[in-house]
Every structure is written in structure tokens, then in C-alpha cells.
Amino acid sequence: MNAVVERVRAARAAVGRISLAPLLVRGGIFVTVLAGFALAFPAEVLTGRPLLFLTVVALLPTVGPRRIWPTFAAVVMVGGWVLATDGYGRPVALWRLLALATLLYLGHTLCALAALLPYDAVVDPELITRWLLRAGAVVLGSAVLAVLLLQVAGLGGETGHQWVTVLGLLVAVGTAALLGWLLRRR
Template sequence: MNTVVERVRAAQYAIARVSVAPLLVRAAIFVIVLAGFALAFPSEVLSGRPILFLAVAALLPAIGPRRIWATFTALVTVGGWLLATDGYGRPVALWRLLAVAALLYLAHTLCALAALLPYDAAVDPDLISRWLVRSGAVLLGAAVLGVLLLQAAGTGGGAGHQWVTVLGLLVAVAMAALLGWLLRRR
């Protein structure tokens, strides 16, 4: 009985020490992942129970950014994109493609930041702003390069975007598997 009381007191002490910056980063992860779901999935799917399941899925990387949940939600987002383009015949719009890619990257990089920040960390606001500025520069460079490469390759049709999406998904899964194998090996 004494250990239960001690655990409750330890939890109350931990909750009292939580600082605002790590919570804001985790809230941003939730909002960004949910926005990625909203852009990727067809609007017909985003009503009723599926939106509740997607909201719970968006909450998982915010709670456990060091776990597999960031990868899981990225795969769910890409699955929603493929469902919308193949299953519901939504045309591939460049703005939507760039927005989903940007949201995937932002969710990934914010999960990396949240994994480094303990809940009770005293964080200088400049750290978060520099992190976001650096992420914005990467997004801008990737968007410009992506549009230029799409124009140069001439893959303007839906089939061109489709094979690029599937190829990108395969490369992302292969890289995640390789990194997981390297971490276990170490």
C-alpha cells in the first residue's frame, strides 16, 4: 500500500514540474499530424468514426515521440494519400502533394525535438525558433527542388506521381529498417 501512495505522490510531483515548451512542441506534433491526415485522406473518409481513430493516431506520436508512432502515422498518411488518389480518384494536385510532404517532415522533425526534451525542461524559446527556421529552410529548398525536378522529368500525369509516391514510400520503409538494424547492432 505504501508503494501506491509513493507512486501517486511521485506522479503529482512530476506533473507539477511539467514546463510549457515541451507541451507546446507535443501539441504541435498532434496538430501537424492531424492536418496531414486531413490533407491526405479523402473527405468521404473523414466523417464519423474514422476521424476519431485518426485523432487517436495523431495523439500517439505526441505522447511517445521516441517510439514507432511517428513512423506509423507517416505510413498512415501515405496510405491515406494512396487511398484518395487510387480508391477515390482524387487528382494529384501539386499544392496538396507539397503540403502533405511538408507536414510529414514537420511532424518528423518535431518528434525528434520532443524526443530530446524532457517534460520538465527549461527551454530557451530561441532553441525552438531556430529549429523551426532550419526546418522551414529545408522545406523551402525541398519544395523548389521537387518542383524543378518534376518539371524536368515531365511526370505531369497522375501515373508519374503515383510511381514516385510508391517509390518514395519504399525508400522510406527501407531507410527505417536500415536505421533500426544499425541501432540494434550497436
């Protein structure tokens, strides 16, 4: 019985030490993942029990950003997009695809930040601002590059060029090689 009382006291003390910045980052994870679900899934699915399930799935990476839950939420989000396009006949729109990719990346990067921040961390707001500005620059650069490559490729029509696909593959391999080199350099 004393062990239970001690655990309750420890939990109460831990909740009392929670600071605002890590709580806001985790709230951002929840909002980002839930917005991704709303964008990915068809409107017919977003009622009743499926909405409750998706809310719980959005809470999981918020509570456990170091575990498997961010990956699970991303897989559910992509599964919702596939369900909407294949199962419900929603056309593939560039804006929706870019917005979904943006929300996936923001959810991922916020989980990475939350994994670094203990609940009771005192954080300079500039750290979070720089993190979000860097994420915004990555999103903007990726969106511009994606739109440019899709325009060159003919947006998936019959006029596409195979060399654009090969160039995209070379850029991906080059990026992976650069990241590997940077990791070894440290």
C-alpha cells in the same frame, strides 16, 4: 496499497513539473499530424469512428516521440493519401503532394525535437525558433527543387526525360553518401 499511492504522488509531481516549451512542441506534433491526416484522407472518411481513430493516432507520437509512433503516424498518413488517390479517385495535385510531404517532415522533425526535450526542460525560445527555421529552410529548398525537377521532367507527362530520373537517383545516393561521411567524421 502504498505503492499505488506513491505512484499517484509521483505522477502528480511529474505533471506539476511540466514546462511550457516541451508542451508546445508536443502540441505542434499533434496539430501537424492531424493536419496531415485531414489533407491526406478523403473527406468521406473523416467522420465518425475513423476521425476518432485518426485523433488517437495523432496523439500517439505526441506522447511517445521516441517510440514507433511517429513512424506509425507517417505510415497512416501515406496510407490515407494512397486511399484517397486510388480508392476515391482524387487526382494527384502537386500542391497537395508538397503540403503532405511538408507535414510529414515537420511532424518528423518535431518528434525528433520532442524526443530530446524532457517534459520539465527549461528551453530557450531561440532553440525552438532556430529548429523551426532550419526545418522551414529544408521544406522550402525541397519544394523548390521538386518543382524545378518536375518542370524539367514534364510533370509526369509523355514529354518527361529519363535523365531527370537518373539525376534524382544520383542526388539521393550522393546525399546518403554525404550523410554517411559526416557521421563517420564525428
